[in-house]
Amino acid sequence: MREVDRHVVALEVNGEHAELLLPVHKTLLEVLREDMQLTGTKHGCELGECGTCTVLVDGKPELSCLLLPVQIEGRAITTIEGMAKGSDLHPLQQAFAELGAAQCGYCTPGILLAAKSLLESDPQPTRDGIREALAGNLCRCTGYSKILDAVELAGDRMMSSPPRGVAQSAGGDEEL
Amino acid sequence: MGASNNGFSVIGKPLPKPDAVSKVTGRAIYADDMLPARTLHCRILRSPHPHARIVSIDTSAARRMPGVQAVITGADLPIKFGILPVTQDERALEHEKVRYVGDPIAAVAAVDEEIAASACDAISVEYEVLEPVMSIDEALVETKDERIQDYGGPNNIHKLVALEFGDVDAGFARADHTREDVFFFQGNTHLPMEQHSAVATFVDGRVTLWSSTQVVHYVHRALAKVLELPMNRIRVIGAAHGGGFGGKTDPFAHEIIVSKLAMLTGRPVKCTLTREEVFYAHRGRHPVLMWVRTGVTKDGRITAMHFRSALDGGAYGSYGVASTFYTGALQTVTYDIPAYRFEGCRVFTNKPPCGPKRGHGTPQPRFALELHLEKIAHDIGLDPVELKQRNFVKPMTRTVNWLRVTSCGLEECTERVLNASGFRKREKKRGHGMGFAISSYLSGAGTAIYWNDMPHSEVQIKVDRGGVTAYCGAMDIGQGSDSVLAAIVAEELGIQPADVRLVTADTDTTPIDLGSYSSRVTFMAGNAAIQAARKMREMLVEAAAAKMGAPVEAVAVGGGRIGDFSFEDASILAEARFGTLTSAGSYTPPKIAGPYKGSGVGPSPAYSYSACVVDLDADPRTGLVHLNKVWIAHDVGRAINPLLVEGQVEGSVYMGLGEALMEEQEFRKGLHKWPSMLEYKSPTFLDMPEVETFIVETVDPEGPYGAKEAGQGPLLPVIPAVSSAVFDALGVWIDEIPVTPEKIVEALRRKEKGEAARFGPARFPSIPYPACIKVEPPAKELDRAAPASI
Ligand code: FES
Ligand code: FES
Numbered sequence: 001m002r003e004v005d006r007h008v009v010a011l012e013v014n015g016e017h018a019e020l021l022l023p024v025h026k027t028l029l030e031v032l033r034e035d036m037q038l039t040g041t042k043h044g045c046e047l048g049e050c051g052t053c054t055v056l057v058d059g060k061p062e063l064s065c066l067l068l069p070v071q072i073e074g075r076a077i078t079t080i081e082g083m084a085k086g087s088d089l090h091p092l093q094q095a096f097a098e099l100g101a102a103q104c105g106y107c108t109p110g111i112l113l114a115a116k117s118l119l120e121s122d123p124q125p126t127r128d129g130i131r132e133a134l135a136g137n138l139c140r141c142t143g144y145s146k147i148l149d150a151v152e153l154a155g156d157r158m159m160s161s162p163p164r165g166v167a168q169s170a171g172g173d174e175e176l
Numbered sequence: 177m178g179a180s181n182n183g184f185s186v187i188g189k190p191l192p193k194p195d196a197v198s199k200v201t202g203r204a205i206y207a208d209d210m211l212p213a214r215t216l217h218c219r220i221l222r223s224p225h226p227h228a229r230i231v232s233i234d235t236s237a238a239r240r241m242p243g244v245q246a247v248i249t250g251a252d253l254p255i256k257f258g259i260l261p262v263t264q265d266e267r268a269l270e271h272e273k274v275r276y277v278g279d280p281i282a283a284v285a286a287v288d289e290e291i292a293a294s295a296c297d298a299i300s301v302e303y304e305v306l307e308p309v310m311s312i313d314e315a316l317v318e319t320k321d322e323r324i325q326d327y328g329g330p331n332n333i334h335k336l337v338a339l340e341f342g343d344v345d346a347g348f349a350r351a352d353h354t355r356e357d358v359f360f361f362q363g364n365t366h367l368p369m370e371q372h373s374a375v376a377t378f379v380d381g382r383v384t385l386w387s388s389t390q391v392v393h394y395v396h397r398a399l400a401k402v403l404e405l406p407m408n409r410i411r412v413i414g415a416a417h418g419g420g421f422g423g424k425t426d427p428f429a430h431e432i433i434v435s436k437l438a439m440l441t442g443r444p445v446k447c448t449l450t451r452e453e454v455f456y457a458h459r460g461r462h463p464v465l466m467w468v469r470t471g472v473t474k475d476g477r478i479t480a481m482h483f484r485s486a487l488d489g490g491a492y493g494s495y496g497v498a499s500t501f502y503t504g505a506l507q508t509v510t511y512d513i514p515a516y517r518f519e520g521c522r523v524f525t526n527k528p529p530c531g532p533k534r535g536h537g538t539p540q541p542r543f544a545l546e547l548h549l550e551k552i553a554h555d556i557g558l559d560p561v562e563l564k565q566r567n568f569v570k571p572m573t574r575t576v577n578w579l580r581v582t583s584c585g586l587e588e589c590t591e592r593v594l595n596a597s598g599f600r601k602r603e604k605k606r607g608h609g610m611g612f613a614i615s616s617y618l619s620g621a622g623t624a625i626y627w628n629d630m631p632h633s634e635v636q637i638k639v640d641r642g643g644v645t646a647y648c649g650a651m652d653i654g655q656g657s658d659s660v661l662a663a664i665v666a667e668e669l670g671i672q673p674a675d676v677r678l679v680t681a682d683t684d685t686t687p688i689d690l691g692s693y694s695s696r697v698t699f700m701a702g703n704a705a706i707q708a709a710r711k712m713r714e715m716l717v718e719a720a721a722a723k724m725g726a727p728v729e730a731v732a733v734g735g736g737r738i739g740d741f742s743f744e745d746a747s748i749l750a751e752a753r754f755g756t757l758t759s760a761g762s763y764t765p766p767k768i769a770g771p772y773k774g775s776g777v778g779p780s781p782a783y784s785y786s787a788c789v790v791d792l793d794a795d796p797r798t799g800l801v802h803l804n805k806v807w808i809a810h811d812v813g814r815a816i817n818p819l820l821v822e823g824q825v826e827g828s829v830y831m832g833l834g835e836a837l838m839e840e841q842e843f844r845k846g847l848h849k850w851p852s853m854l855e856y857k858s859p860t861f862l863d864m865p866e867v868e869t870f871i872v873e874t875v876d877p878e879g880p881y882g883a884k885e886a887g888q889g890p891l892l893p894v895i896p897a898v899s900s901a902v903f904d905a906l907g908v909w910i911d912e913i914p915v916t917p918e919k920i921v922e923a924l925r926r927k928e929k930g931e932a933a934r935f936g937p938a939r940f941p942s943i944p945y946p947a948c949i950k951v952e953p954p955a956k957e958l959d960r961a962a963p964a965s966i
Contacts, residue, residue, distance in 0.1 A: 033209075039205070042369070044369045045451040045853045045854075049853040081201070081202055097197055098192050098196075100190075100823045103419075103827065104418050104653060105195075106418030106419055136860075140366075143826035144864045
């Protein structure tokens with residue numbers, strides 16, 4: 001086998017700590033999916049062009065296909081697997097499910113995380129504000145309309161109710 | 177908006193998808209998410225030349241590399257395949273000749289992807305480079321070197337079609353005005369967010385393939401052919417699907433390759449295409465050059481039409497023969513054309529093969545037709561909308577090329593978008609414009625891809641003490657076909673969709689459905705599901721009635737109850753009475769193809785209709801277009817789930833806008849100019865305007881509960897509406913898609929210089945079309961009592 005330079009890297013993903021022996025050039029996207037079995041993070045280009053691989057680093061959206069784990073040691077990484085608390089969906093997840101904002105669902109994890117970061121800094125964004133914040137995330141299925149609706153709905157619900165740990169049952173839990 | 181649920185408990189309700197939670201939590205398993213133990217990774221060596229003979233392939237260095245488990249070439253997979261029986265012209269790996277940059281030559285399975293990639297680099301291939309053919313014009317003439325394919329002709333022509341319905345010359349003779357126009361629609365690609373991926377295992381003498389495909393059944397057939405295994409030794413499973421739009425509708429080389437490598441190594445093998453490879457896999461929109469001549473009376477009634485198309489097919493057949501027919505088939509389904517001549521031609525070029533993209537072969541002629549009719553209206557001083565409306569087809573008629581139109585919501589769709597947008601009262605202001613267009617699309621192709629008399633879709637239902645399970649080969653590619661199945665079964669059995677377990681797109685466990693293409697699934701699998709569910713309901717009702725001592729008519733079904741019993745108790749009674757409770761349903765489209773060769777492309781059991789208005793600003797200095805709003809009305813027959821119908825309509829509008837304004841594939845010296853998501857421009861959140869959607873319900877006599885398609889038709893009118901709006905804003909015609917700022921500025925410059933105020937192709941090439949097959953038109957009115965009979 002070829003000589004590959006490997007480093008031990010300590011990562012904190014969704015609140016869990018992990019130490020991994022990794023080739024230095026392996027991207028965070030690959031490490032999440034292949035070494036940590038966190039396959040909820042998707043990819044559409046692996047070149048920083050589509051936004052599909054978005055994760056949060058200290059709450060801010062980053063493209064995991066362009067990050068090396070050594071760059072973000074010790075920082076808090078959130079993937080789609082860390083968005084729901086147990087079986088309680090995040091209000092954004094609930095709204096996306098209810099409004100049909102996920103068709104094939106492939107762009108959905110990245111968009112949900114980017115939207116989560118947006119709502120945390122601006123709980124009532126304008127529609128154009130949402131467009132601006134999500135402009136780096138491509139979706140080929142939805143035409144974006146239902147995604148905008150869902151982010152707005154989630155924002156409204158989060159303003160009017162305690163944000164976390166409360167079962168979101170409005171509108172059709174039984175169907176989900 | 178506007179959907180009803182009269183008398184239904186589930187149909188017509190805007191319900192979330194059955195898999196919505198798994199999709200929003202990252203738990204849906206797409207093909208590339210699978211990594212069975214001991215998986216080997218596969219990379220494919222592809223041609224760097226657009227056209228070359230392969231002199232030799234030396235894989236010895238690659239084979240020696242540590243970590244490499246297998247290397248294969250075309251000699252290992254020599255059998256040809258292809259989606260259409262008439263064009264079995266592809267090999268999983270080419271060992272004699274390559275025909276486009278990206279054509280697969282060799283494949284490696286190794287313990288990791290990097291080793292596989294290095295091993296590909298270590299394979300040496302000696303080529304004899306041939307003159308590439310890169311355009312329609314070049315394909316029509318003799319080239320220095322050999323032809324791309326060894327069938328078709330003359331030169332690099334793949335297919336020629338010539339059909340005439342009714343007396344076209346007489347139609348032109350009786351016209352008060354005739355006009356000719358030439359249009360060009362540049363090719364573009366699907367760009368699904370998910371890169372194609374496939375994983376194969378070989379266990380106990382059986383191949384299992386998980387793939388991001390739209391057509392598990394056709395992949396199953398192709399694997400059986402190329403691997404020389406009986407179909408019962410192969411299982412194809414559709415993984416969660418990351419978007420197709422027609423791009424995953426062919427059997428692909430990588431699917432065959434991983435299966436073969438799994439057989440050779442005895443280990444799971446996975447191949448995920450890079451984004452660049454996805455551009456080479458392609459099968460996208462054909463570039464099409466079109467010429468159209470139409471005669472009209474002075475009050476704007478069409479007397480005859482002659483339509484010519486030339487399709488740049490790329491290097492292989494794919495769906496191309498069908499695509500060629502589609503460029504001529506559906507013109508008659510929106511406008512009453514009493515005499516019609518169609519001449520079509522597809523050529524081979526040294527580019528990735530074109531195939532079906534959303535709207536398959538019909539967005540290009542729809543663009544040409546809508547603009548052409550507007551120009552005619554301007555010629556004769558008639559309002560373009562008025563001219564179009566005067567020629568609208570009527571419900572329950574048959575077109576001159578024998579297509580059967582049943583329900584037709586064209587009038588209503590038109591009124592809805594015109595009224596909502598204020599189109600007729602729009603203010604005339606330079607730089608601001610509105611455009612209007614209509615269209616129609618199939619609800620499933622009336623004929624199968626390979627000739628057979630079997631049903632096109634089959635559904636089984638099992639009920640036992642553990643609940644209800646529905647089985648169907650249909651593949652949910654995100655459009656929501658699973659939701660449709662669950663809704664229908666739930667409606668018929670009086671339960672909730674969440675109470676229906678679904679098993680879909682698995683060739684071992686589900687009965688056959690032909691796949692997610694040609695907008696066929698809701699219509700065909702939906703009808704099959706109704707049939708299966710009604711048979712099941714009969715058994716449940718009979719058992720309940722017997723226990724109640726009542727006639728079956730007295731047993732009400734609904735709200736989770738069958739007569740006096742809960743659904744579960746009724747199923748226990750029925751199981752005791754009948755034994756294992758299973759039922760099956762199937763759907764075979766009526767035989768409605770016309771009596772002529774080539775009539776198999778175009779017939780559908782029902783057509784959807786759409787109308788669209790686009791509002792935009794176009795800057796005369798820069799040519800930049802800003803979209804303000806889109807209004808779209810779609811006749812879906814009946815919305816089984818209006819939430820999903822809206823999603824399909826909005827997604828279609830989006831994709832249409834992308835094609836209209838920015839998406840295009842171009843090649844330079846045989847190389848794809850933009851094989852990346854950054855350079856291949858597609859609309860972002862910032863480019864998309866607000867869309868107002870109107871669902872029109874015409875309740876089709878043959879659709880499930882009256883439903884028709886929604887996934888493709890609404891894309892079609894968007895593209896001409898954009899170009900028409902640009903004319904409205906600036907007074908120049910952009911007769912070529914995409915409508916880019918450069919073209920607008922150039923058209924304005926020409927207009928200023930006193931030249932024709934347009935940008936577009938100047939001429940249509942001379943093509944050796946054969947003499948037309950002459951076809952007598954059918955009787956125009958359908959027999960309302962028996963619309964299916966011909
Ligand atoms: S996969 Fe990271 S941006 Fe596309
Ligand atoms: S839902 Fe399919 S790409 Fe966004």
